[in-house]
Amino acid sequence: MSRTEDRLTDALDALGRTVADEHLRPLSDIAVGSSAGAHSPWRRWLAPAAAAAAVVVVAGLAVTPILGHGSGRAAGSGAGGSAATPRSRLLYDASRCRPPVTAATSGGPAADYTGADREVASGTVAGHPWSVWVKKGLSEPTALEDGGLVLSGRWYGMCAGPPNVLETELVDTGGPGIAYGYLAYPGRVTLSMTPAHSMRAPHVVRLAGVSAFIAPLSKSACAYQSVTVNGSAHAGSATHHLELGTCQPGHDVAITSSDGSWSDTSPQLLRGCSPSATMFSSGGPAAAHIARDVKVAAGIVGGQSWSLWSQKGSHGVDGIKNGGLVLSGRWYGLCPFGLNPAGFELVDARSAGVVYGFVGSPGDYAIRLTGRTERQHLPKPATLRAQGGTFFIGVLVRSACDYPSITMDAIRNGQTDSQTLNFGTCKPGHVVEVRTGSGNW
Amino acid sequence: MEAVPHLADSPGLGAAVNSTVLAELFRRHHGDLVRLATVILRNREAAEDVVQDVFANVQARSGQLVRPDAALPYLRAAVLNRCRSVIRRQALAQRLGLLRDVDFGLDQLSAEADVIRAEERRQVLAALATLPRRRREVLVLRYYAGLSEAEIASTLGISQGTVKSAAARGLAALARKLGEGT
Numbered sequence: 001m002s003r004t005e006d007r008l009t010d011a012l013d014a015l016g017r018t019v020a021d022e023h024l025r026p027l028s029d030i031a032v033g034s035s036a037g038a039h040s041p042w043r044r045w046l047a048p049a050a051a052a053a054a055v056v057v058v059a060g061l062a063v064t065p066i067l068g069h070g071s072g073r074a075a076g077s078g079a080g081g082s083a084a085t086p087r088s089r090l091l092y093d094a095s096r097c098r099p100p101v102t103a104a105t106s107g108g109p110a111a112d113y114t115g116a117d118r119e120v121a122s123g124t125v126a127g128h129p130w131s132v133w134v135k136k137g138l139s140e141p142t143a144l145e146d147g148g149l150v151l152s153g154r155w156y157g158m159c160a161g162p163p164n165v166l167e168t169e170l171v172d173t174g175g176p177g178i179a180y181g182y183l184a185y186p187g188r189v190t191l192s193m194t195p196a197h198s199m200r201a202p203h204v205v206r207l208a209g210v211s212a213f214i215a216p217l218s219k220s221a222c223a224y225q226s227v228t229v230n231g232s233a234h235a236g237s238a239t240h241h242l243e244l245g246t247c248q249p250g251h252d253v254a255i256t257s258s259d260g261s262w263s264d265t266s267p268q269l270l271r272g273c274s275p276s277a278t279m280f281s282s283g284g285p286a287a288a289h290i291a292r293d294v295k296v297a298a299g300i301v302g303g304q305s306w307s308l309w310s311q312k313g314s315h316g317v318d319g320i321k322n323g324g325l326v327l328s329g330r331w332y333g334l335c336p337f338g339l340n341p342a343g344f345e346l347v348d349a350r351s352a353g354v355v356y357g358f359v360g361s362p363g364d365y366a367i368r369l370t371g372r373t374e375r376q377h378l379p380k381p382a383t384l385r386a387q388g389g390t391f392f393i394g395v396l397v398r399s400a401c402d403y404p405s406i407t408m409d410a411i412r413n414g415q416t417d418s419q420t421l422n423f424g425t426c427k428p429g430h431v432v433e434v435r436t437g438s439g440n441w
Numbered sequence: 442m443e444a445v446p447h448l449a450d451s452p453g454l455g456a457a458v459n460s461t462v463l464a465e466l467f468r469r470h471h472g473d474l475v476r477l478a479t480v481i482l483r484n485r486e487a488a489e490d491v492v493q494d495v496f497a498n499v500q501a502r503s504g505q506l507v508r509p510d511a512a513l514p515y516l517r518a519a520v521l522n523r524c525r526s527v528i529r530r531q532a533l534a535q536r537l538g539l540l541r542d543v544d545f546g547l548d549q550l551s552a553e554a555d556v557i558r559a560e561e562r563r564q565v566l567a568a569l570a571t572l573p574r575r576r577r578e579v580l581v582l583r584y585y586a587g588l589s590e591a592e593i594a595s596t597l598g599i600s601q602g603t604v605k606s607a608a609a610r611g612l613a614a615l616a617r618k619l620g621e622g623t
Contacts, residue, residue: 004616005584011565012480012585019479019488021472298490300530305486329486 103245106157106171106252110150113157117147121205126176126216128152132205141184141210149180149214156252158182158212165262166238168229169255170221172247177221181240182212185233185264189213194228222247236264263438282347283430286331293323297384302352302395304328308386316388317360325356325393332431334358344369344392344408346400346423346432353400353432355381356393357408365390365410371397372405372420401426466512467496474520480585481524481578483566491523517586518596521578528574568618576611579604 114133122131131150134143149156156171158181168181179199183189186209193199193215202215211233217224221244228241239261245254293309296319300306307326310319325332332347334356344357355378359365364385369378381394390410396403400423407420419439426432471492478488495516569577575597582593590608594601 002612002616003621004612004619007561007565007619008569008580008612008615009584011562011569012581014562015480015483015566016476016585019472019476019485298493300487300490300527303530305484305490307486307490326486328484 103248103252103254106169107154107250110153110155113148113155114150120207121212123203123214125151125178125203125214126173128173128178130178130203130214132212132214134207140208141182144182144207144210144212149212151178151180151214154250156180165236166229166231166240166260168227168240168242170217170224170227170242170244170247170253172221172249172251172253174249176219177217177223177253178214179217179221179227179229180212180214181229182210183231183233183238184210185231185235185238186210187233187235190232191215192230194230195224198224198227199229220247221253224253236262238262259440261438261440264436282332282345283330283427286326286329289324289331290326294319296320296323296386297391299382299384299393301327301354301382301393302349304349304354306354306356306393308384308391310387317358320358320387320389320391321360327354327356330429332356343419344406344421345434346396346403346406346426348400348426348428348430348432352398353396353403354393355396355400355406356391358386358392359390359410360388361390362388363390363412365412367392368409368411369394370407370409371403372407378406399426400432403432466499466516470513470516471496474516477517477581477586478520478524480581481521482527483570487527488524491520491527494523495519514592514596518598521596525574564619565615568615571618572611572614575599575603576607576614579607580611580615583608 116136117133118136119131119133122129124130128151130152132144133147133150134140135146136143138146144158146158148158151171152173156169158167165184166181168179171178171180179193179202183191187206189204189206189211191199191202191204191213198218199215200218202213205212205214213231224244226241226243228239230239231237241259242255243257245256247253290309293311296308296310298305298307304327306328308320309323309326311322314322320334324334327347327349332345334343334345344355347354347356355369357367359367365383367381367383367390369381371378378396379394381392383390383392385391403423405420405422407418410417410419417440419437421437422435424433424435474492474495475485475488478491479485482488482491498519499512499516569580572580578597579593582588582596583590588596590601590604593604597604599607
């Protein structure tokens, strides 16, 4: 054997030895909790293959039915659901509401819902006793989203807000109506409603990073065809516009469409993430995360391998939200869209920057990215339907550190929802710090 | 035109395989296939993705797979084929200026294994990476996987004569790049 052959054999062997069997992906772990049957050794061995195949399956599945408009209430809940033209664009899957929140299901006996909840505040509004409940064992804002309001012994859900920073519902009490909801910004809250003078002094329940509110209306909830609620706190402000449908005493008024906008003045987008998704917590070893997750997609971007992971035991968008992205063996969270219907992050990668994100709404979305400084569209990212949403990933033209601001447009059926993030510090191998942001839903 | 392996085209494939056989194939060959892909791609993560995709494909077509002795060459060929796709995407990204460091995998591996830090080995691998695809694959299959000329020919879908000439020319080119004679 010649010297060249010797050197080649030696180099290739050395390279091959860097891949030890025990360091390969925990294949058996991936099977646990996945859809692959745990009883079949075939499926257990082939769990990673099944997970990869799921990419195709996910992409080929029918779109999750569009259940509601904006606030997450089922379309047609109440009689007014189908009449109005939907204004909401980034729709959310109401099925993830726990308990469900629709006009029809609202107003049930409180005892049916409060067993797993904890009361955090109570009072009286317009002669009606009320109490706010949060789900035990969860942190805010999820605990409030999964909790609700008890008004005169009846239950009214809070869940409808996950895509919205500000969430509002109106209750038909048979007399003057009650508005309730929450603003997912910490600190002192200021609320107002249009039409003017329609909402009187609200009761505000401040929790960790989120405030619930209950307010009497000047007229019956059935008297309003639409309302707009403005909420602000030191960390940001939001507006929620509702088109209202039919009403029924003792129930939420049906919402036929809703949309809104938000503006963060501090990186509140990251609150409630589990696992956390910050610049400092990103970019760590992936092993600990993927051991509790299921791989749902994989590919190559900018020469770097990526894989998308969903938390075991979580379903749909929640799984992705609580899962994350592995990029060249490093872990990056996907949580920031938790309070928004869509979100994205930049990674200061080894070569060009990488952008990734998720639209947590059903339907086929095209993603357009625009850098403020260049006023041009960035390369179109690859998109993938995954667990009821749209995941996207792409390379930037330049380093991620070179973008002080990027606007993401999620486009579907000719409608565009925008989200602009303003970035701060960047650190190699980590997501770029998000300082402020604004957008609409 | 590249030879794209299909289960139905592979000798010995075409009948049904039971789950135990495929599970056993996975257990026995997964690591070796990842190592082969790593040698080609010099990126373990990408290599694992490639092999995973191959097994996913096999699983989807499991009704066509039969003999373990015929399955391994198929799996090896499929891995090489997917590696080509990865390399093509890397090359495209590099041409578009989206990938500044085409040798990304080497750094990653360097951190994981001291042996790769040796400059001599790095030079050999870098020189190998510059060879035309077929010559590179022939050399890897010959000097890493230890396949015979006949096995290489079968895996790559080329003649033994082509294997022989590709190996000779590849070695000669490698020697020139490394500043030595063959």
